[in-house]
Amino acid sequence: MAVAETHWKGGIILHALPAEGACMTLDQLAARTGLARDRVTRLVTPLNKNGLVSMVRLGCYRRTPAGDSALAAGKFKSGPKGPKRVPSKKSGLKDKLWSALRMLRKATVPELLELVDTTGLKDPDGLTTRYLLHLRKAGVTGLARKRVAGTAPTSNGYSQHILLRDLGPKAPVWKATAKQLLDPNKGGQPILPTAEVEHD
Template sequence: MTIQTRILHGLGDACLLIGDIAEDLGLGRGQVSQAAALLIARGYVERVERGCFRLTGAGRRARDEGVTIETGVTGPTRALRLPKRTTIRQRAWNAMRITRTFTVADLTTAVAREGDGDVEENLRRFVNALSRAGYLARAARRRPGTAPGSNGFAVYSLVRDTGPVAPVVSRKRCAIHDFNGRAA
């Protein structure tokens, strides 16, 4: 039986202190505090005042039904994660900050590594998103292309350098988050 389940079934309708719960169940105060926080997140327990917990209506129903709480992930996280420093987009952002004016082909040449996959398409989507968000400006003239009949390469300039961490493009949220302190 998990600690959360033991606390759920051990709490009554009265407000109990962490020390009392720990003593009744033979647990440490830290264990009780952590399990109580998880029970609060599930909506089974409420904190009446500092260190004093009691069951909510949902907690009483769960206790009466004999619910067993399993540990582990309760659902997807909604938090944005700070990007890893070695991603293609982070390397491209570093290159943009250094060169200031570039094409997608320039970035691809500068940041591609063995086993990265379709770097050019990844960077094309990244550059387009940054351009729409106002981080990049597209020049009116294009650089000449190498293939016969080519329209040439679009040239971009970095106009909003917000810091060393690359902005994160979230297709799911249809937004860009800038970990340098600004949300676009």
Template sequence: MVEASTQTQVLYGVGSACLSIDALAATIERPRYKIAKALHRLINRGLIERREEGCFTATAAGQAFIAGGAEIPNGAPTAEAACRKPVRGTLRQRAWQAMRVQSCSFTIRKIAMLAARDEVNAEQDLHKWYRALEAAGYLQRQPRREAGTATTSNGLLRFTLLRNTGNIAPVHSIKYGCIRDPNTGEDTPCTK
């Protein structure tokens, strides 16, 4: 039989009681730091609430979860952990701002020139991000390409921004195959 995850043990250990981390550590025999981490994740899931300092109890959703006899698998991430949080001042954040002010279509090269500072492979990095944004419906590829400078060039892809949701750039999570939009709080799949 597989041992229940720490989150499951903590949720069932708390139940409808009002328990502290130390009280939980004494009853479920897990290290205090693991219990604290599990409590944090359960609070993010909306299954446990902190009523006051040192008092954790199950919410109505947590009580329903317990009544259903469900379990949280080991290593189960919360919805908030599914994608990275945005970092300000990055190439992608500057590129997002540049795309937002473009009134017509633009190329990756044009946005890279506007947004890059010291980044060596800015255009390549933006190309990966653009593919994810296009798959998630933020960008639309234009049918006509812009003429390239090399004689053998097929031309440069042109894009139009379809979803201008706010100031903060959407974050691409390769691991979860999604675009997290911090402006709306939505996760949009970006795998084809």
């Protein structure tokens, strides 16, 4: 996506979000703006990191006073009018999970899947758990000592996955034939494993 396009689409997100009152979920933002849900996630991430929007609760956002100031100063425009562009290719599950993990920094599997469109996927929980296992074995993520309480009476809770090594915007890729996790941000170099430890 071009920088200019990213900029004005970030403005679309800011214009769509409320500054007070109820927050908006990613699905609501996608419906209001006409953008694909995964595109909305990618646009919200830098806005959140720069303090222009805030996550009121998991997956639900509101514009901040800094966001108001950015709009008032003309730093973001609502964007050109015209037909909507159809994304040429949908991101894979690992790309969406990686974007969500980089945004949250610490999350359970249910929290990650709350931010990811899993339409048409079989066993998204299992796929997510396996991908996180590859990340953890390579030392990209770690496990928090404390588990998050589950909703079922018999549940022993959910593991919290902590991002330890932010490798860049491109998601690490598991190469099954070589049994290696590769870093596309560095031309597909293998990610060397590190010692697995628990974190607070």
